[in-house]
Amino acid sequence: MKNTFKVLFYVKRNAVKKTGKAPIIARITVDQAISQFNTQLEIDPKMWSVSLGKAAGRTTESVRINLLLEEIKMKAQRHYHTLLDIDGYVTAERVRDAYLGKTEKTRTILEFFAQHNEQYLQKVKMDPTNKTYWRYELTRRRLEEFIKYKYSVSDMPLKDINVLFVENFLLFNENVHGCNHNTAMKFVQRLRTVVNFAKNTGMLFVDPFGNFKVKFERTDRGYLTMEEIMAIYHHTFPSRRLEQVRDLFIFSCFTALSYIDVCELQPDDISTGFDGNLWIIRKRHKTKVTASIRLLDIPIAILKKYKGKLPDGKLLPVISNQRVNDYLKEIAAMCGINKKLTFHMARHSCATSVLLANDVPIETVSKILGHTNIRTTQIYARITDRKVSKDMEMLSQKLDHAGIRKRRRASAI
Numbered sequence: 001m002k003n004t005f006k007v008l009f010y011v012k013r014n015a016v017k018k019t020g021k022a023p024i025i026a027r028i029t030v031d032q033a034i035s036q037f038n039t040q041l042e043i044d045p046k047m048w049s050v051s052l053g054k055a056a057g058r059t060t061e062s063v064r065i066n067l068l069l070e071e072i073k074m075k076a077q078r079h080y081h082t083l084l085d086i087d088g089y090v091t092a093e094r095v096r097d098a099y100l101g102k103t104e105k106t107r108t109i110l111e112f113f114a115q116h117n118e119q120y121l122q123k124v125k126m127d128p129t130n131k132t133y134w135r136y137e138l139t140r141r142r143l144e145e146f147i148k149y150k151y152s153v154s155d156m157p158l159k160d161i162n163v164l165f166v167e168n169f170l171l172f173n174e175n176v177h178g179c180n181h182n183t184a185m186k187f188v189q190r191l192r193t194v195v196n197f198a199k200n201t202g203m204l205f206v207d208p209f210g211n212f213k214v215k216f217e218r219t220d221r222g223y224l225t226m227e228e229i230m231a232i233y234h235h236t237f238p239s240r241r242l243e244q245v246r247d248l249f250i251f252s253c254f255t256a257l258s259y260i261d262v263c264e265l266q267p268d269d270i271s272t273g274f275d276g277n278l279w280i281i282r283k284r285h286k287t288k289v290t291a292s293i294r295l296l297d298i299p300i301a302i303l304k305k306y307k308g309k310l311p312d313g314k315l316l317p318v319i320s321n322q323r324v325n326d327y328l329k330e331i332a333a334m335c336g337i338n339k340k341l342t343f344h345m346a347r348h349s350c351a352t353s354v355l356l357a358n359d360v361p362i363e364t365v366s367k368i369l370g371h372t373n374i375r376t377t378q379i380y381a382r383i384t385d386r387k388v389s390k391d392m393e394m395l396s397q398k399l400d401h402a403g404i405r406k407r408r409r410a411s412a413i
Helices: 060-087 092-099 109-123 131-151 163-176 181-200 226-234 240-253 259-263 297-306 321-334 345-358 362-369 374-380 385-412
Strands: 005-011 022-030 033-043 270-272 278-283 290-294
Touching: 005 060, 022 060, 022 092, 033 060, 033 092, 060 092, 109 131, 109 181, 131 163, 131 181, 163 181, 226 240, 226 345, 240 259, 240 297, 240 321, 240 345, 290 362, 345 362, 362 374
Parallel strands: none
Antiparallel strands: 005 022, 022 033, 270 278, 278 290
16 A cells, blocks of 8 residues: 655744744654654744645745745655665654654664563573573574575664565575474574564564465374384383383373473372363463373373382472483384384374274364364374274275165065
8 A cells, every 4th residue: 555645834833932933843744644843944923824834925035934845845755765665664753753863773683583582581481491482592593693694794684684585594494404394494483473573563564574484394293003002011121211211101102291291290180080080180381271181091000100109299200301212212122113202202192093093083182182273183193094994994884784774674665
């Protein structure tokens, strides 16, 4: 939509000085927003034409004032067009400030990124170990490296960020850092969040991303089959550390709890439900959505194994996530599982092999996983070939049964 721009003048009649003259005020209007300033010119109100917005008559004084007013108008118009050409947006206040020589402080992308991260740190109660905060900091550092690599400068103005910049940042992560497409796109996604933050605070008026779409390639999430889960569960390990990590992993395979949720699990999170069974009812650390998970026999047995044997009232023998994943590699090798075993795979395995494969509806799976969107559940849970075969066999039996009944009714007639 085209901006509307006007410069008008009026006399401030309620500010007449002892000389009998009053100041002439310039009024700048851009899209119905108004900003004003004193032109430092004065005139006898009797010599002013309200309808024309300038001095009346052809006296030497009137001609002089009107020429000066025309210069002011032309100068304001030049500032208006300059701001529009450079930044793509303009306001009445910016035109006024440009005319008066008030320079705007140029905000840079890295400066604003740091401000965003600082505010996010306040949001997570000054916890620098927060994963999301850490990822934003990693993105800020990666962006700083990219700007030096691509443009040979230490920082760039926010207004210089455009679609080409975004695409180059994506390629930098893919080609220079060897990130796969989805990982590289995560960096771009976090950049977009900061850009939106800048737009919402009035630092940007044009979307630098333009038509750029943040798109992720669909990937198959790894999971264990029920046979593989049980192979790990029944395996005898030579060390206590591997046995404990096995117990943590299997507990998650049957509860779908993430590593952080297992770490934070408290006795108060477990209670007897209306059905007489034990349930875990707690808010997920990541989404704050309440997950309701019935404890099956295997996780109950694991809890009983460690009951009263751990310090500080802990329910399970928790160690660092990094060490857990290192030990899971050993466990996979010992159990003959040729998959990159990670703790997070337990959630996928629970959704796919424990729940969906045993006919638990995906809506229930979503509730157990504590997801806010069922589409997320569809990414986690995979419909296995065995499940498809089982469902088709059931359909075949139903159709055969219906066909027999139909033939019987026909023969009876």
